[in-house]
Amino acid sequence: MNLDDRKKKILLAIIKTYLETGEPVGSRTISKIEGLSLSSATIRNEMADLVDMGYILQPHTSAGRIPSDKGYRFYVDQLMAEKEMELEERERETDEMKGLLVEKADKMERLLKQVARSLSTNTNYAAMISAPRYNINRLKFIQLSRMEANRIVAVIVVEGNMIKNQIIDIDEPIDDETLLKLNMLLNTTLNGMAIEDISLSIIAKMKQQAGDQAGIIAEVIDAVAESIKADEEDLEIYTSGANNIFKYPELADNQKASEIITAFEEKKQLTNLVYETLSHSDERGIQVYIGEESPVENMKDCSVVTATYELDEGIHGTIGIIGPKRMDYDKVLSTIKKLTTELDSMFKKNER
């Protein structure tokens, strides 16, 4: 049995109706609404087929039908194909966009929080955004300064002007000249290097050149490695609107709500989502995970829509919307599309 044109139309009708009402939809409803005037009996026959094929489900024998994960998948694929076409046809006007406008923010953190909030309030679903991640961590500048007699502070600037600090305690006081020499050594050797490329041999060579001060070099390198590692480990993720899940009865029971909230609290689970999205995202950069498809265990009852935004070559992050499987995919896809676009242009202006 294959999915002929009529079956497709009926399936889409069922899903759309269900998305609007949130209740199982019966054959009569479809027979009335649809352009292809067919009796409820015929619809019923087709529906039976669709159940067999796994596109829709019957909660119980004498109830209407609801879409299965497979059904949603069909719908979303269809929808995204349409969107593709639309976007080629005309540049979208930005009418419903006002609410989306993100205030100009000076700090990255604040900006990201605002984006998350904007997303969640606009869609009424839960939202998340990951801080941009620098795939290549290239060192730009290193500076050691003496803070107190036995204590220096290392300032490490990497590509994209992310700044890290590390305080280093030293055994013996260090004089200005040596400090200057160390700074020269560090910068001439390391500037422009990717963190991954700092090999042991380079470090050994630097230590040799540093002579007595080899210990400090080691500490600085450690500090560099440490701060980068820390950065990789806990990818910053901002969330907003987790409480929105309570608006959807199918997610609001204790068991499920607790799982979802937990995922939002323990950002580690969301980290998965980010990596998954970054690695699998296709050319469009938008990804839809339905139910069981979700990379986050605790969100198997949700749908998750993610997208990557790009700040600059090799620097990107992920935004995501988490809601019920019967979410308004149309709206969510538009919103997320617009937002990534806006983010891109914003970063261009805001690049510091």
Add this chain to the structure above:
Amino acid sequence: MNLDDRKKKILLAIIKTYLETGEPVGSRTISKIEGLSLSSATIRNEMADLVDMGYILQPHTSAGRIPSDKGYRFYVDQLMAEKEMELEERERETDEMKGLLVEKADKMERLLKQVARSLSTNTNYAAMISAPRYNINRLKFIQLSRMEANRIVAVIVVEGNMIKNQIIDIDEPIDDETLLKLNMLLNTTLNGMAIEDISLSIIAKMKQQAGDQAGIIAEVIDAVAESIKADEEDLEIYTSGANNIFKYPELADNQKASEIITAFEEKKQLTNLVYETLSHSDERGIQVYIGEESPVENMKDCSVVTATYELDEGIHGTIGIIGPKRMDYDKVLSTIKKLTTELDSMFKKNER
């Protein structure tokens, strides 16, 4: 009518039983359990009085009694008085303490997250902790470094070794000598000053001394002010275990759960709690808010226990536990007490 000794005993028995079972407690239960052997009838009479006095409530006519906010308040006050005594008598042994032990953490943020997590998993309630706030922001060290030709990075270290960075774009390249001069000027003038004490006249004087470079001075001062202000505005708060509320049926219905989760998401509400605690905390530093007493609107159905920890003179933060009104106050008070103590000693060791 006043609260005589027998009434007190009965009241405490009711509350303790309710804390254990979570169900309305009847007169028979009390008459059996209690040392002061009285018949259920007598207990009933007393209970009626206690209802009149507002210490306990009757969910419906033929049900047992549950404590009112006023009842809980009585219980907690009693408990805290006892604790006071206990602590004077003997230094508490640290037997149940293992789980509480917080791993040594190098970064403040990670430490705070761990503390929050430790609190929530140990108590099975929700927990929060605010980053330590420096009441007096004293400048310790300022360093300008050239990063690129037209760009310098200002590193600002304040009391407690909190480090802020600010990138400053300048119109014309600056030479090493001038940079050195500026650094000297900044440090000799500002070191050791409290932020609040940097007056306009001081700034004017510095600008005058800086001559051509007055613009940079202004930018640095702005950066200092800015970074301090940003710090004050969004007080960092870390939370953990919000999902624990689902373990308590009286908090787990949609309406209430949503409110509580929202409070945890929008940290602004928790900020209130921190300020409230900091300003009102008595000598012991532990505060208990029961139901309506809570400074956080969305937590009127919870009890909130907070405490201040002190890192150093004038530097403190707040930890808090949020749970149902029938929380195990005894355990919570002990835990929070121990944790603040441990935090204090940890900060002493970890002070860098």
Add this chain to the structure above:
DNA sequence: GTTAGCACTCGACCTATTAGAGTGCTAACA
């Protein structure tokens, strides 16, 4: 292949009915 018709199913909702826990009150007791 499509449709009308009809018996059937099953959850949602409403209404007793019952059981049990707990009360309030009265009358007797120390």
Add this chain to the structure above:
DNA sequence: TGTTAGCACTCTAATAGGTCGAGTGCTAAC
């Protein structure tokens, strides 16, 4: 006068029975 036994009463939670209606599956006719 405070305490207690006894008893009728109240109210909830749980169970069972009954009805309604939406929706189905199937058959037979078109």
